[in-house]
Amino acid sequence: MISSWVPVIVMLGIFVNGARSENVTRPCATLQTSSSVVPIGSPVTATCVISEDCPLAVGQAVHTEWRLGDRLVPSSPVANTSGRVSEAVIPSFNHSRAFLTCSIQGSPPQVVAGVEIRAGYPPEAPQNLSCQTNLTTPKRLTCSWDAGQRETHLLTKYTLHTQIRYSKKNYTYQMPPGVCSFSIPRLDFGLFSEMIIYVRAVNDLGEATSSPITLEPISAAKFDPPEIVKIEVPRKYGCLTLRWCLSRHQAWMSNQRMNIEVRLKTADSNEWSEIPVNNIKPSRPVDQCRLLHWTRYFAQIRVRFQQSPWSEWSSSQSGVTLESAPTGHLDSWMKVSQDDVTKQLNIHLFWKASKQFRANSQSVSYMVSALKEGKGKVCSTRENNCTFQLPRRAKKVYLTAVNSVGKSSPTEVRILHHKDREAVSHLKAVPRDNSSFLVEWEGAVTPDLVDYVAEWRPLLETGLSHIRFDTAEKNRSSLVLTGSFEPDKPYGISVYPRFKDGIGLPQTVNAYLRQKAPSMVPEMKIKKTWKSQVELTWGEIPLAERNGIIQSYKIFYWNEKGPINIVNVDPAERKVVLQNLKPLSRYEVFMMVSTMSLIAIFMILTGIGVTLSLLVIFVFLKCLSKHKRLKRRLWPSVPDPANSSIKRWTSESTQDIRSLNVGQQEPNLVYLSHLSFLDLPMKLSKEEDLWSNNAEDTSDLGESICGSPFIPGYSGSNSDSVPYATVIFSGPCSSPSPKKPHVYLRSESTQPLLEREESFSPKCYQNMVTDEVSREQCFFGPSHNCGPGEETGPDILWDDFPFLRALAMNDIQND
DSSP, X not given: OHHHHHHXXXXXXXXXXXXXXXXXXXXXEEEEESOSEEETTOOEEEEEEEOTTOGGGXXXXXXXXXXXXXXXXXXXXXXXXXXXEXXXXXXXXXXXXXXXXXXXXXXXXXXXXXXXXXXXXXXXXXXXXXXXXXXXXXXXXXXXXXXXXXXXXXXXXXXXXXXXXXXXXXXXXXXXTTOOEEEEEGGGOOTTSOEEEEEEEEEXXXXXXXXXXXXXXGGGBXXXXXXXXXXXXXXXXXXXXXXXXOOGGGGGGTTSOEEEEEEEEETXXXXXXXXXXXXXXXXXXXXXXXXXXTOEEEEEEEEESTTSOOOOOOOOEEEXXXXXXXXXXXXXXXXEEEETTTTEEEEEEEEEEOTTOBOOSSSOEEEEESSTXXXXXXXXXXXXXXXXXXXXXXXXXXXXXXXXXXXXXXXXXXXXXXXXXXXEXXXXXXXXXXXXXXXXXXXXXXXXXXXXXXXXXXXXXXXXXXXXXXXXXXXXXXXXXXXXXXXXXXXXXXXXEEETTEEEEOEEEEXXXXXXXXXXXXXXXEEEEOSSOEEEEOOOOOHHXXXXXXXXXXXXXXXXXXXXXXXXXXTTTOEEEEOSOXXXXXXXXXXXXXXXXXXXXEEEEEEEEOTHHHHHHHHHHHHHHTHHXXXXXXSOOOOOGGGOOOOOOOHXXXXXXXXXXXXXXXXXXXOOOOOEESSOOSOOOHXXXXXXXXXXXXXXXXXXXXXXXXXXXXXXXXXXXXXXXXXXXXXXXXXXXXXXXXXXEEOOOSSOOSSSOOOSSOOEEEOOOOSSSOSEEETTSOOTTXXXXXXXXXXXXXXXXXXXXXXXXXXXXXX
């Protein structure tokens, strides 16, 4: 803030304190410095001279003071000047800019002179000067540079200088402050004319010039991406021919020799290989050889002129090299067993491409033969495995890859039998990443050990085609298995030691790439119970549902009042005995199944009772499911005719019923409300006498049979009672037994008169046995099923009619 008002004070002091003459106003003091612009950190010397006619110093001693900004600066008067000349020295000026003032002491001090001092650094030489030509519209040569790392704190001006060597033309371009680039117009340069270009920086403390560069503008041009016209396949194995051209904007450069770079990659790879090709015209094709046979390659190119910047890469084009015979050998793995029936060897042979093997064809098959020349073929397949039989004396087979052009050199495979030798221990397999396993083991190195074979397969799949293998040198104890592994699926991994004379015993582990909770839990069952113990068992979780390696079963159980008890069960046991249980108590049981991922799921078994409680619950549930049958056993099904809604039977209705002829026509169905006899036999059985004598106990259903309300002199104990059936005979009580069948008429009461209500199409029921009456009669009229030819035991049918049972008569009673 001081720097803004100090000049005002100085000018005001000069105006007030200056002496006025006729034509000019003289200042009160003058101030001189060694330099107004100095390098930062350098000393500064200043002198202040107060004039004789300064009004502030007339008739008195003059005392001056110096200030740099708002800081007091030491000073000293010059001898023999009466104090009117003062000198100040600043040993190190460390400000980029500041005001130095000279004042006459007073209250307040009066500023009589001042000056601004600036400090900074001289410019550095511009660095990294580069130029690039733009060949598209507008055509320009753009140059740029770096001003330097150090700030000068002073105004620095940059100028771009060009010299065209052959035309002797020079051009200078002034840059605006802070700008470090410039585009030279097309008229000031020639594309194929050599130029010298440099940059100069200037400020108050000095100047600096960059290192000059010499170039042809065309050699500084960045071309557009070229174009691959097509890729041809020459009649040479492992070669491709690329035909290319410049973009249409740079087609006028087609006769110039260019430098290009070709990059290639196979279809199944992400890595590019770059091949430079120098000094070639765009009209000339480019051959790329030493490529893999029968392999699809993708190609891109970029271009530049001499040492110009590279263009961007062109778009990709692809081509396939010629097919040739397979080359290299195959890695193999064999499993041998003996067939006791055929006395031959069962051989399962697996193979895969080695690092040196090349199929050189899209379609390749494999042949296994007993002889090196390809004779004695035992197997031919397009798969990577084969099963065949050989005599026991066979020692080796030969594996050959075949395509349409030829076949590879045979790979010798020795037939090695399995031996009871251990050389692998402490095998473990852990996930390495999302697509591979790290397999580690401890091996016993022996002189005849050749290598190790790691075999793996998905345990949920069957068939030889799912088996994969890899090999490791004998001095190694780990191997990374890569492949299309699926998470949450089990894999069996085995490591075999392979000796010169056989295959040793393997170590095998099951592994998961990623584990989760099992998809199910086994069902717990009660196997045995004691007074205070219960044994629970469960089955094994299916392999497809485990989703990991089972680590433990944990059983939680408790009763209604007790604490929660926990029992850990070994995964191999699958049974547990819960001890110290309270008799006659109900327990709830949970199961937790854990895998390596520490995720668990639960299964509950409720209602585990000990001894008597379990039996009581079972009997109670059984009774609920059979409640109808139980009701008949405990309580007889007694109808309640008193609550029937059927109207009383009139005497007119009775007379109509008496006149019914059952043999000729179907009786009219009369709704009955009394059990009464319209006709009686001469003799009564003891059962009938007892029933008729207990009229009060049976609520008028047991009234005297001859004392019916429809017989003169009837005097029932309950005149308002509601009978529920009437048995109609064909003659009076004193007449002999009728010759025509009797008819039972049943009430349509809403009360449960019998054990169950009859359906709308009633069945036949058995009547009393007489000499001339058929054994079956029907309620509610005749039935098609009624006939004299069918007989049903009377005891069975009469059991369904408890109150009509008293009417049953046999042949002896009829007599």
